[in-house]
Amino acid sequence: xxxxxxxxxxxxxxxxxxxxxxxxxxxxxxxxxxxxxxxxxxxxxxxxxxxxxxxxxxxxxxxxxxxxxxxxxxxxxxxxxxxxxxxxxxxxxxxxxxxxxxxxxxxxxxxxxxxxxxxxxxxxxxxxxxxxxxxxxxxxxxxxxxxxxxxxxxxxxxxxxxxxxxxxxxxxxxxxxxxxxxxxxxxxxxxxxxxxxxxxxxxxxxxxxxxxxxxxxxxxxxxxxxxxxxxxxxxxxxxxxxxxxxxxxxxxxxxxxxxxxxx
Ligand SMILES: CC(C)(COP(=O)(O)OP(=O)(O)OC[C@H]1O[C@@H](n2cnc3c(N)ncnc32)[C@H](O)[C@@H]1OP(=O)(O)O)[C@@H](O)C(=O)NCCC(=O)NCCS
Numbered sequence: 001x002x003x004x005x006x007x008x009x010x011x012x013x014x015x016x017x018x019x020x021x022x023x024x025x026x027x028x029x030x031x032x033x034x035x036x037x038x039x040x041x042x043x044x045x046x047x048x049x050x051x052x053x054x055x056x057x058x059x060x061x062x063x064x065x066x067x068x069x070x071x072x073x074x075x076x077x078x079x080x081x082x083x084x085x086x087x088x089x090x091x092x093x094x095x096x097x098x099x100x101x102x103x104x105x106x107x108x109x110x111x112x113x114x115x116x117x118x119x120x121x122x123x124x125x126x127x128x129x130x131x132x133x134x135x136x137x138x139x140x141x142x143x144x145x146x147x148x149x150x151x152x153x154x155x156x157x158x159x160x161x162x163x164x165x166x167x168x169x170x171x172x173x174x175x176x177x178x179x180x181x182x183x184x185x186x187x188x189x190x191x192x193x194x195x196x197x198x199x200x201x202x203x204x205x206x207x208x209x210x211x212x213x214x215x216x217x218x219x220x221x222x223x224x225x226x227x228x229x230x231x232x233x234x235x236x237x238x239x240x241x242x243x244x245x246x247x248x249x250x251x252x253x254x255x256x257x258x259x260x261x262x263x
Contacts, residue, residue, distance in 0.1 A: 022037055025037075030213065037078045075123040075125050078123065083134050085134065120139050122190050159204045203218050214234035
């Protein structure tokens with residue numbers, strides 16, 4: 001996929017009502033729009049505090065590790081910006097009215113749940129960036145810095161076929177295909193409200209075409225575990241030193257608003 005074609009909105013700084021929002025970029029992957037923000041914007045005096053409500057600010061303040069607090073704020077901000085398209089808000093302080101909790105249910109513990117009923121949301125962070133995506137149907141997103149994997153990590157996470165595909169290793173040692181395969185597995189499982197550990201070898205990334213569309217196969221064991229099939233599609237790209245993958249149920253504009261439902 002041509003990297004310049006994936007950015008819809010590059011480094012946009014919005015000013016509303018005299019309050020400056022954090023900069024964000026919007027990445028087009030298939031029919032999904034991924035909002036990406038730099039975590040460093042949430043580590044200092046320029047943090048757009050107006051975007052968060054008191055409960056969120058208290059939660060952030062209670063996080064003892066700075067890195068976790070900054071990435072959490074960045075992920076929440078990206079999700080709020082993505083969710084804004086579901087409502088008519090356009091002022092940064094109104095972002096505080098959009099809340100995102102994490103599920104406490106055993107079947108999808110930790111999954112972000114937005115205060116906007118029709119919207120499914122997914123969040124991911126890695127090193128300097130956080131991303132979020134919103135859809136009217138289940139969706140998962142994952143971002144990972146392009147990196148090398150130890151032999152033990154490769155054996156744990158990838159099938160022989162996946163390892164064989166990544167024959168081109170960059171001078172810095174980054175494994176582009178394998179990083180995208182990792183992102184794919186995480187995004188697929190997030191779309192089901194689950195973590196990937198224990199399931200790495202039940203998903204195999206087979207192909208990424210010119211448009212970034214993914215082809216994969218999954219094991220009968222995983223099918224049995226997940227129950228119903230969701231008719232998923234996935235897209236991925238390596239951009240600016242990161243792999244980004246989204247997996248979800250594709251939604252046509254006509255069905256938006258009809259696909260919500262109880263979660
Ligand atoms: C979900 C999980 C894979 C996240 O992976 P990660 O690479 O460490 O982190 P990422 O930055 O990519 O993603 C973190 C985000 O994933 C989301 N997330 C957490 N649990 C999730 C779940 N069950 N489903 C979907 N998304 C989830 C959260 O929004 C989290 O960000 P936040 O804490 O800032 O809100 C990991 O937390 C995990 O394995 N959790 C266990 C989930 C699980 O198995 N629950 C039981 C269900 S049966």
